[in-house]
Amino acid sequence: xxxxxxxxxxxxxxxxxxxxxxxxxxxxxxxxxxxxxxxxxxxxxxxxxxxxxxxxxxxxxxxxxxxxxxxxxxxxxxxxxxxxxxxxxxxxxxxxxxxxx
Amino acid sequence: xxxxxxxxxxxxxxxxxxxxxxxxxxxxxxxxxxxxxxxxxxxxxxxxxxxxxxxxxxxxxxxxxxxxxxxxxxxxxxxxxxxxxxxxxxxxxxxxxxxxxxxxxxxxxxxxxxxxxxxxxxxxxxxxxxxxxxxxxxxxxxxxxxxxxxxxxxxxxxxxxxxxxxxxxxxxxxxxxxxxxxxxxxxxxxxxxxxxxxxxxxxxxxxxxxxxxxxxxxxxxxxxxxxxxxxxxxxxxxxxxxxxxxxxxxxxxxxxxxxxxxxxxxxxxxxxxxxxxxxxxxxxxxxxxxxxxxxxxxxxxxxxxxxxxxxxxxxxxxxxxxxxxxxxxxxxxxxxxxxxxxxxxxxxxxxxxxxxxxxxxxxxxxxxxxxxxxxxxxxxxxxxxxxxxxxxx
Numbered sequence: 001x002x003x004x005x006x007x008x009x010x011x012x013x014x015x016x017x018x019x020x021x022x023x024x025x026x027x028x029x030x031x032x033x034x035x036x037x038x039x040x041x042x043x044x045x046x047x048x049x050x051x052x053x054x055x056x057x058x059x060x061x062x063x064x065x066x067x068x069x070x071x072x073x074x075x076x077x078x079x080x081x082x083x084x085x086x087x088x089x090x091x092x093x094x095x096x097x098x099x100x101x
Numbered sequence: 102x103x104x105x106x107x108x109x110x111x112x113x114x115x116x117x118x119x120x121x122x123x124x125x126x127x128x129x130x131x132x133x134x135x136x137x138x139x140x141x142x143x144x145x146x147x148x149x150x151x152x153x154x155x156x157x158x159x160x161x162x163x164x165x166x167x168x169x170x171x172x173x174x175x176x177x178x179x180x181x182x183x184x185x186x187x188x189x190x191x192x193x194x195x196x197x198x199x200x201x202x203x204x205x206x207x208x209x210x211x212x213x214x215x216x217x218x219x220x221x222x223x224x225x226x227x228x229x230x231x232x233x234x235x236x237x238x239x240x241x242x243x244x245x246x247x248x249x250x251x252x253x254x255x256x257x258x259x260x261x262x263x264x265x266x267x268x269x270x271x272x273x274x275x276x277x278x279x280x281x282x283x284x285x286x287x288x289x290x291x292x293x294x295x296x297x298x299x300x301x302x303x304x305x306x307x308x309x310x311x312x313x314x315x316x317x318x319x320x321x322x323x324x325x326x327x328x329x330x331x332x333x334x335x336x337x338x339x340x341x342x343x344x345x346x347x348x349x350x351x352x353x354x355x356x357x358x359x360x361x362x363x364x365x366x367x368x369x370x371x372x373x374x375x376x377x378x379x380x381x382x383x384x385x386x387x388x389x390x391x392x393x394x395x396x397x398x399x400x401x402x403x404x405x406x407x408x409x410x411x412x413x414x415x416x417x418x419x420x421x422x423x424x425x426x427x428x429x430x431x432x433x434x435x436x437x438x439x440x441x442x443x444x445x446x447x448x449x450x451x452x453x454x455x456x457x458x459x460x461x462x463x464x465x466x467x468x469x470x471x472x473x474x475x476x477x478x479x480x481x482x483x484x485x486x487x488x489x490x491x492x493x494x
Contacts, residue, residue, distance in 0.1 A: 026308075027307075
């Protein structure tokens, strides 16, 4: 039976959970703000960016959105601050700084 | 119109699989279950089945693939024994917790070590806490009949749990006996088509199966799974009733053979129950009041029903074809007394470990056990409460 999973929380009685804890939706990870776990934050120096797009595919969290062949600002709701993008960028257009902001 | 044939247990289960014609069968060979995927492959090659057969690289993969296929919406099954089942351990737990109604043909073979290919119940018993329904067969007829009932039990919305249909390796799987087969159409009608409400390959209704859960939800989820296992007892009996209508053969949670007025009862599972029944017949000729309780459904464990069935006897021999290494008894030797205690049935119960790794269990052995129970009850003889049958000392 389909259940609106946004209505399930830590107070839900056992018989109102879904069968096998199945989730009746797709792409639910978007709702979960893993960005809150960040201890280092990438800073995007747009002036240095040549739009080579080497950073976007290596992001493990898919937090570098790309539109019309150009990368946009970081998705800070989901960026965990691993710094792979900064390591990969050949133009120092990404700098990792301490902190969650 | 029943078809009279003579077949091994493996042939019988393979024949049932052909009649059911499931969607997907991933499989990996291991003695003595290898013949099942082998015979099914032959049926497919001959155009008698259109099942998608997936040869995989290990049993870990065969169960993973079965889970994936079932979650995707396909009726799936696989077959294995012994170490193959052991290799699937982490997946077995997931098949149950994801509430997938898949089926496993288990041909019971001892777990190593020592490495041995013969029968005992250590493989199925090793998986007893995985949340699967486990149904054991005494002979090829029961293996065939149980297999046909498997999907109707598993797929019932009150259940949605995986089912293991067990038969003794070599003894049942390879020995050829008479069998009465059903025709294809009644089996197809009995099993029906698989129409899951939710499945992965369902555009427009996306789902995710097998999520991570923080502690706040896990205990409730596990309780729900446990409730389904309890509900399955009722469903197993309902399906057996419907099966009787098409076959004339009756099944329950266990079979009570000449137990109504029995003083001494042997509780046993699998092919050795046949041996025990012969011993009962022989002893009854001599005026001994003895009987056999042949357990068919091991999971869910019918504690209440067993306690009820045993309450009037003086002593029960609990027969384990498996060592549990807990220092106090085998699996049945632990679970049956726990059931008796909960329902306050305080009879004598002696646990016997027999037949490990294919060791023969004879009519003579069974008769000696009944004799020992009688000696204990009538003459007060001191009997070892947890012992091995015919151990060389």
